[in-house]
Amino acid sequence: MPQVARHLTLRELERRYKKAKDPVEKTRFQAVYHAAKGLSAKEIARITLQTPRWVHATVRRYNLLGPEALQDGRHSNPGARPKLTPEETLRVLQALEGPPPDGGLWTGPKEIARITLQTPRWVHATVRRYNLLGPEALQDGRHSNPGARPKLTPEETLRVLQALEGPPPDGGLWTGPKLQRWVAEHLGKRLSLNPIYRLLHEAGFALRVPRPVHRKAEREAQEAFKKNSAKRWRRPGQRGEG
Structure with a gap:
């Protein structure tokens, strides 16, 4: 809990809290008053029927802007009516204390x-x-502000997708660095891996990597290959060393 600034004494905070007629202002002064007394944010939230985050925000507001910042600014700028009355808000908070229906x-x-x-x-x-x-504010602002130009033109993107339909030049599987080199060699553009992976994701491709092979299994496969190769290439009439 942040320390309460000494804009007002504890007695002055109590007086402002008890004499405030506006419910919002009264609740805010009540929170600051109890914070100045040393109560925790959770305790104050339970008293004021608010949340600990609201308590912290109210105390910070008071510390930065002073007592006048605790007044309800909607009196000078009412704006839209609250969706719920204080009584309805209280009913919602009480319902949230139990399970849903x-x-x-x-x-x-x-x-x-x-x-x-x-x-x-x-x-x-x-x-x-x-x-x-x-x-x-929920509209996609990119329609009116397209931002940076795409890294690749539609024609270049098509060439990349066509290349991905086959194997990479050195064989194996496509990887980010392999595709990055292909773009540099064939399109003359040096791209970081982020746009490379973004292009693959948007096009529905997933880069695959070879499954790791356990060292023991790899050694066993090598020994089996040696034995099979020795049997396969042994000359007629030649016996194994013994």
Whole structure:
């Protein structure tokens, strides 16, 4: 828990907390007051019906900007009405203390990440983006800002895909470095491995590597090959050394 800045004394914080009429301002001063008393973020979150992260953010806000920063700025800029009333929010928090009606676990960022094949961090970032900037922020900005030019032209990409349909020049399997050399030799472009792998992924290719061979199995195969070769190439009438 960060140390509370001494903008106000403990008694002044208590007075502002108890006399505040606005519920948002009252809750914020209440959190800072208890933080100044030495309570932990979890304890304050339980008292204020908020989260530990909210407690930390409120104390940082107070430390940086002073007591005026704890006022509810929506009075001067109300914006949209809250989706839930304080009473409804309290009911939601109480419901979250128990299991969902159908059992199991409450669906959260992890479940959304599993459904969307993304990460929980991506889910949090997307929701914050929507909350701050609105629905327009969810559009793909690359349509209006294409960014850097592609590393390969469509014609060069087609040549790469055609080359991947056959074996590499030195045989074996295609690897990132092999394809990197092929592009440099045939297309005259020096690419890092990232665009090489990205191209393969987008085209549906997967680079394969030979399966590792255990040293013992490799030695046994070599000995078997020697014995079979000796039998195969032994001249008629020639006996093995004994």
